[in-house]
Amino acid sequence: MPIQYILDLLGTGFFALSGALVANRKSKPDWFGVTFIGFITSIGGGSIRDILLGSYPLTWVADVNRIYVIIIAIVLTSVFYNQFAKLKRTFFLFDSLGIAMFTILGTEKALLFHVNPLIAAIMGMFSAIMGGVMRDVLTNEVPVIFRKEIYATACLAGAVVYLLLNHLQCNRNLCLITSVLVILLIRIVAVKYRLALPQVKRDT
């Protein structure tokens, strides 16, 4: 099993876990609701990317292992909800690692379809954030990307770094690791110093 596949499965599991945590916070969730939200959060971004690219079969439709990983993650979240809910820092790190991995793997996949690099960066970002957007729409919340500190923008920046290094014909592992680190770094700095993108100026 190549390392990339393992990382991808780990990202899948983590997103399911984070979706299940959010669903659990809602009032009176039953097992199905939590599982459904965890599932959509996990496979939503990659599905949107694959559908937009016309990349069939979709990753999770072709590979049932992802479903097993998602089910395990959701059972773990539901059983250890109280323990998990306390580990805010750990979760922040995993979440950031998850979106970083998904962004770069999504960007790489888009490049296989010979799209313009700008489109590839958008596809990478979509892979990372669209699962969360769908989770928020389904639970009737304003999508997280409109509330949080620099989040999707970090993904875009990482994708651009990847594309630059790739254009300079860097070794693939170097491209991947550097750009994942860029995303992680931006997220950590943004949260630590409460940085946010400037709001659009306007009169009241």
Add this chain to the structure above:
Amino acid sequence: MPIQYILDLLGTGFFALSGALVANRKSKPDWFGVTFIGFITSIGGGSIRDILLGSYPLTWVADVNRIYVIIIAIVLTSVFYNQFAKLKRTFFLFDSLGIAMFTILGTEKALLFHVNPLIAAIMGMFSAIMGGVMRDVLTNEVPVIFRKEIYATACLAGAVVYLLLNHLQCNRNLCLITSVLVILLIRIVAVKYRLALPQVKRDT
């Protein structure tokens, strides 16, 4: 016309009708709003299934009969709204029959794409519930699947029964009828005895 096609059209019409009823309950719906919601409720689940499987052309895009059925159903609902709104039991039965049919037909279609049985069951369930999920998102309600008694879970259970019987090489009609009955039975028992899935345990 094969019996399966007629059942499929009936299911389509019924979903349009149930979507139009929900839209009508909202304040000040105009004819377009009601028709749009009825349409999305009716073709949403099958469209999601077909897009996820990459099954082109989509069922309703290839077959305009479905559109006629939907239009008739919506006109009937709007004209006889007050009469229909009273028939709660009848509607519950039709709704349950509708999701049961859509689940099994969706599961069968997914199997044609040689996906893992677990994926086929998910596709069957998506065919049945996603139209309703889209209806609820568009009308700004928390999706019904997070509120109701055992609903999507009944679809999943029926799909699993179908797959088991199919694996045992049962006659197709037997598979179909048994698994539809399983879904109906679970729904009726769940509603009669107000059964619900257990909530996820947690403090607070």
Add this chain to the structure above:
Amino acid sequence: MPIQYILDLLGTGFFALSGALVANRKSKPDWFGVTFIGFITSIGGGSIRDILLGSYPLTWVADVNRIYVIIIAIVLTSVFYNQFAKLKRTFFLFDSLGIAMFTILGTEKALLFHVNPLIAAIMGMFSAIMGGVMRDVLTNEVPVIFRKEIYATACLAGAVVYLLLNHLQCNRNLCLITSVLVILLIRIVAVKYRLALPQVKRDT
């Protein structure tokens, strides 16, 4: 560059601008939120149409020019927000022109896939309105098509006029201009005289 392509780019830019204006009205939007909403509003309708038809590659995935147009439109909106927000009449006109163009171009594209004319009209209308529907769902508003004066219905009417003229083998430019004018006219009359579709009759 054919005139149709230029009109299409103009429509794309205008939809981005209208999406960004709506996002700006929301409290505390940052640059990413505004850009994301403008982007989705602009490419949402055409993407839905292409995905439903199975028309790959999607228009904006194959042609990065659209992305440049969207970015320019969003920067302009954000910089000149206060000026733009006053030009209500101008915007109404551009918005109407935008949905009219998108409806007819969408209908034409659907016909290339040899679908039933009724399906082609639905695809045309979806091209025009679905970006706005997605914008409203993402910003947690009730979709505009359920609130406004005759809007989507004007698109449908224009598409039907186009299909009739096309069936009568009219010259393409004549079909296009006439049906765009029909949509514009319906919109202007509807807004001027506050016309709306009748509500569905019912007891309280």
